[in-house]
Amino acid sequence: MTLDNLSTLRDTIRDFAQARDWEQFHTPKNLVMALSVETAELMEHFQWLTGEQSLQLNAQSRTEVAQEIADVLIYLTRLADVLDIDPLQAAFDKIQINAQKYPVEKSRGHNTKYDKLD
Amino acid sequence: MTLDNLSTLRDTIRDFAQARDWEQFHTPKNLVMALSVETAELMEHFQWLTGEQSLQLNAQSRTEVAQEIADVLIYLTRLADVLDIDPLQAAFDKIQINAQKYPVEKSRGHNTKYDKLD
Amino acid sequence: MTLDNLSTLRDTIRDFAQARDWEQFHTPKNLVMALSVETAELMEHFQWLTGEQSLQLNAQSRTEVAQEIADVLIYLTRLADVLDIDPLQAAFDKIQINAQKYPVEKSRGHNTKYDKLD
Amino acid sequence: MTLDNLSTLRDTIRDFAQARDWEQFHTPKNLVMALSVETAELMEHFQWLTGEQSLQLNAQSRTEVAQEIADVLIYLTRLADVLDIDPLQAAFDKIQINAQKYPVEKSRGHNTKYDKLD
Numbered sequence: 001m002t003l004d005n006l007s008t009l010r011d012t013i014r015d016f017a018q019a020r021d022w023e024q025f026h027t028p029k030n031l032v033m034a035l036s037v038e039t040a041e042l043m044e045h046f047q048w049l050t051g052e053q054s055l056q057l058n059a060q061s062r063t064e065v066a067q068e069i070a071d072v073l074i075y076l077t078r079l080a081d082v083l084d085i086d087p088l089q090a091a092f093d094k095i096q097i098n099a100q101k102y103p104v105e106k107s108r109g110h111n112t113k114y115d116k117l118d
Numbered sequence: 119m120t121l122d123n124l125s126t127l128r129d130t131i132r133d134f135a136q137a138r139d140w141e142q143f144h145t146p147k148n149l150v151m152a153l154s155v156e157t158a159e160l161m162e163h164f165q166w167l168t169g170e171q172s173l174q175l176n177a178q179s180r181t182e183v184a185q186e187i188a189d190v191l192i193y194l195t196r197l198a199d200v201l202d203i204d205p206l207q208a209a210f211d212k213i214q215i216n217a218q219k220y221p222v223e224k225s226r227g228h229n230t231k232y233d234k235l236d
Numbered sequence: 237m238t239l240d241n242l243s244t245l246r247d248t249i250r251d252f253a254q255a256r257d258w259e260q261f262h263t264p265k266n267l268v269m270a271l272s273v274e275t276a277e278l279m280e281h282f283q284w285l286t287g288e289q290s291l292q293l294n295a296q297s298r299t300e301v302a303q304e305i306a307d308v309l310i311y312l313t314r315l316a317d318v319l320d321i322d323p324l325q326a327a328f329d330k331i332q333i334n335a336q337k338y339p340v341e342k343s344r345g346h347n348t349k350y351d352k353l354d
Numbered sequence: 355m356t357l358d359n360l361s362t363l364r365d366t367i368r369d370f371a372q373a374r375d376w377e378q379f380h381t382p383k384n385l386v387m388a389l390s391v392e393t394a395e396l397m398e399h400f401q402w403l404t405g406e407q408s409l410q411l412n413a414q415s416r417t418e419v420a421q422e423i424a425d426v427l428i429y430l431t432r433l434a435d436v437l438d439i440d441p442l443q444a445a446f447d448k449i450q451i452n453a454q455k456y457p458v459e460k461s462r463g464h465n466t467k468y469d470k471l472d
Binding site: 005006009012013016019020021022024025027028029030032033035036039040042043046049050051052054055057062065066067069070071072073074076077079080082083085087088090091092093094095097098099102104107108109111 | 123124127130131134137138139140142143145146147148150151153154157158160161164167168169170172173175180183184185187188189190191192194195197198200201203205206208209210211212213215216217220222225226227229
Binding site for chain 4: 252268313321
């Protein structure tokens with residue numbers, strides 16, 4: 001078993017939910033709310049920091065932030081699973097689309113949204 | 119190259135940002151905001167649906183939802199990268215913690231938060 | 237002093253921040269993050285409930301939900317204040333726009349987004 | 355009729371929803387999701403800005419931000435209405451609680467969360 005693998009994570013979460021009979025709660029609607037709540041818990045660590053400070057977390061913050069990143073990944077993986085969507089494939093496909101929307105020459109060094117690139 | 123691999127995704131995103139000189143914008147503070155915005159775009163697809171309807175998306179919605187899941191995974195992976203956190207390792211570690219917080223016997227069939235389990 | 241008044245709330249929050257020398261943290265960027273975090277804390281109360289259950293909160297939940305609604309309103313009012321935007325005027329203006337986007341005849345009884353109304 | 359009044363806003367929104375037969379969609383669960391989506395649309399305007407830049411929006415951005423603030427206030431008011439909670443009363447009550455949690459002397463000039471104030 002390799003841990004560098006989203007499929008293994010998906011199966012582990014699936015077993016976790018099944019063992020607790022939690023599948024009944026895991027509709028996409030509920031899971032996307034849980035995902036959003038976890039994302040906010042992650043964001044809370046950064047809300048009063050400057051950009052620079054956000055790059056220099058102390059050890060305690062780093063540990064907490066890692067756990068919140070974990071929670072976001074867990075719910076995202078579970079949501080994709082119940083929708084039967086492969087999140088990694090979707091991500092690689094989306095990067096192809098983004099490469100079209102943000103050509104290197106037009107996008108370099110600024111953050112203009114694609115629909116406002118001339 | 120295998121696609122079932124978050125490390126490959128991380129490197130692809132890293133190259134994408136570097137080619138566009140976007141690293142200057144990719145502080146954790148900014149990235150967590152972008153992650154939160156993408157999570158909301160994903161949530162928007164489900165806001166007026168019942169739980170049951172959220173399980174029966176039509177083809178058009180499924181495609182759009184897959185792209186939003188992709189965006190969330192992309193920003194989450196990028197955020198973890200700039201923080202030098204391994205998101206998969208963090209997720210497996212967190213599942214161990216969750217297994218302690220939610221013992222099977224006490225958690226089966228209900229969604230009580232761990233701090234309210236007797 | 238009337239309490240049914242957002243201007244009074246705005247001034248109260250302004251004094252609160254000034255007394256604690258918190259104005260330095262109250263950039264729009266930081267405040268919108270705090271607003272988003274509070275919105276998620278409000279959402280957390282509803283994530284595992286059905287629509288029907290969400291209408292029947294017990295007394296304890298109602299008290300907690302009221303406090304989260306308060307936090308959202310406080311940060312929204314503060315954000316509008318530092319941006320010098322009148323939120324009530326903006327809301328009444330927006331309702332006029334919404335009335336154009338969602339004519340009664342075309343919108344009755346369904347939740348189709350305005351850009352998909354034929 | 356005065357516009358500086360959340361009760362008038364509440365009633366206007368209530369009439370708007372009733373005229374379109376939208377009450378069926380306005381469960382607290384759905385409304386809190388809509389609130390969260392609007393909050394993210396507001397946040398999107400600030401995600402790549404520095405704190406300083408977020409204080410200096412151009413005219414176009416200000417107009418768009420005002421409309422997003424409006425949407426957040428509209429959904430928050432509607433959510434409080436269906437829950438029969440007075441949001442202004444709740445906000446003033448919460449400020450009393452916050453004043454206890456954040457005494458002026460202990461809180462001045464830093465953003466430490468109340469549970470970490472010594």
